[in-house]
Amino acid sequence: MTDRNSLSRYKKDDNGVLWIWNYVANARLKAGYKIKTLLHYEQSPFQEISIVDTKGFGKMLILDGTPQISTNEGFIYNEMISHIPIVTHPDPKKVAMIGGGDCGPAREAMKYAGIEQIDVVEIDQRVTEVCRMWLTPSSYYENDQRFHMIHRDGLDWIQENKGSYDVLIIDRPDPAGPGAKLFKPDFYQYVYDCLTNDGVVAFQSGSPYYNISTLKNTVKNLRDLFPIVRPYLVSIPIFPCGIWSFTIASKKWDPLQADLNKLQHKDTQYIDPEIFLASFVLPKYVKNIVDEGTP
Ligand code: SAM
Numbered sequence: 001m002t003d004r005n006s007l008s009r010y011k012k013d014d015n016g017v018l019w020i021w022n023y024v025a026n027a028r029l030k031a032g033y034k035i036k037t038l039l040h041y042e043q044s045p046f047q048e049i050s051i052v053d054t055k056g057f058g059k060m061l062i063l064d065g066t067p068q069i070s071t072n073e074g075f076i077y078n079e080m081i082s083h084i085p086i087v088t089h090p091d092p093k094k095v096a097m098i099g100g101g102d103c104g105p106a107r108e109a110m111k112y113a114g115i116e117q118i119d120v121v122e123i124d125q126r127v128t129e130v131c132r133m134w135l136t137p138s139s140y141y142e143n144d145q146r147f148h149m150i151h152r153d154g155l156d157w158i159q160e161n162k163g164s165y166d167v168l169i170i171d172r173p174d175p176a177g178p179g180a181k182l183f184k185p186d187f188y189q190y191v192y193d194c195l196t197n198d199g200v201v202a203f204q205s206g207s208p209y210y211n212i213s214t215l216k217n218t219v220k221n222l223r224d225l226f227p228i229v230r231p232y233l234v235s236i237p238i239f240p241c242g243i244w245s246f247t248i249a250s251k252k253w254d255p256l257q258a259d260l261n262k263l264q265h266k267d268t269q270y271i272d273p274e275i276f277l278a279s280f281v282l283p284k285y286v287k288n289i290v291d292e293g294t295p
Helices: 074-088 104-109 125-134 154-159 177-183 185-194 212-223 273-278 284-292
Strands: 010-012 018-024 029-043 048-054 058-063 066-070 094-098 117-121 147-150 165-170 195-204 228-235 243-250
Touching: 018 066, 029 125, 048 125, 058 125, 066 074, 074 104, 074 165, 074 195, 074 228, 074 243, 074 273, 094 104, 094 154, 104 117, 117 154, 154 177, 154 185, 165 185, 177 185, 177 212, 185 195, 185 212, 212 228, 212 243, 212 284, 228 284
Parallel strands: 094 117, 094 165, 117 147, 165 195
Antiparallel strands: 010 018, 018 029, 029 048, 048 058, 058 066, 195 243, 228 243
């Protein structure tokens, strides 16, 4: 999807202004982000991590040259990957996330008083530390007794936690680097096994425009296991082409029948009951992709 030689993606233009260029091979598209300051740059044991202050999006986390989240619009991704599965389950007590980063989805989960445990499984401790330093310096959420940070490979962790969680959130990056294993067919079975008998899971499932096989394979693998599988769409300004998909899979509860009175949207910036339902309305070209994913 993206090449891994990301240091070369930082380039100064003729006026000496720094840009980072994200080349998306599938879309034949190169997106440039104008940088005010390169705040942090390192190679961790797992990936290249950088934090930049941009002209357009505020501070941004970049992994292996691919933008992940920004302070100005990260609420869209974080709210949509977390509130929808949490509200779909009528009474979630134990919630876990694979892929931590800035812990944005965990902070959304904390808005639900009924949740008793929030476990965040992140492979790269340096991502957590760097985000803590530059993106979310306030540690208020770390004082929430329900929150546990686990620095493990999500693929190993999930196989040791069978039947444990009411809600899982698979906040995986692109299928490259350490996240590639979170797209393998076996992983979907481990996710199924990790959920309780009426568990619900939401996956980051790629762009419906240029990651078509990611979306199609996610839906197909999930339909082989779960009775209810529904992709839903969001617009994410920092991602090339803008439009993005998540996919919810559920053993019992249908998101379209969820009790939306439970949605904690008083201080959200994207999700409300209308957006919750509207995000499941798919344009015809996306329906064609996911219908082909039907066995
Ligand atoms: N929404 C997040 C936030 O609030 O910053 C962004 C998370 S980013 C899309 C995905 C995260 O998954 C990265 O922090 C990456 O280090 C982590 N990751 C990649 N492969 C992993 C694996 N095998 N197990 C656990 N975490 C993994």
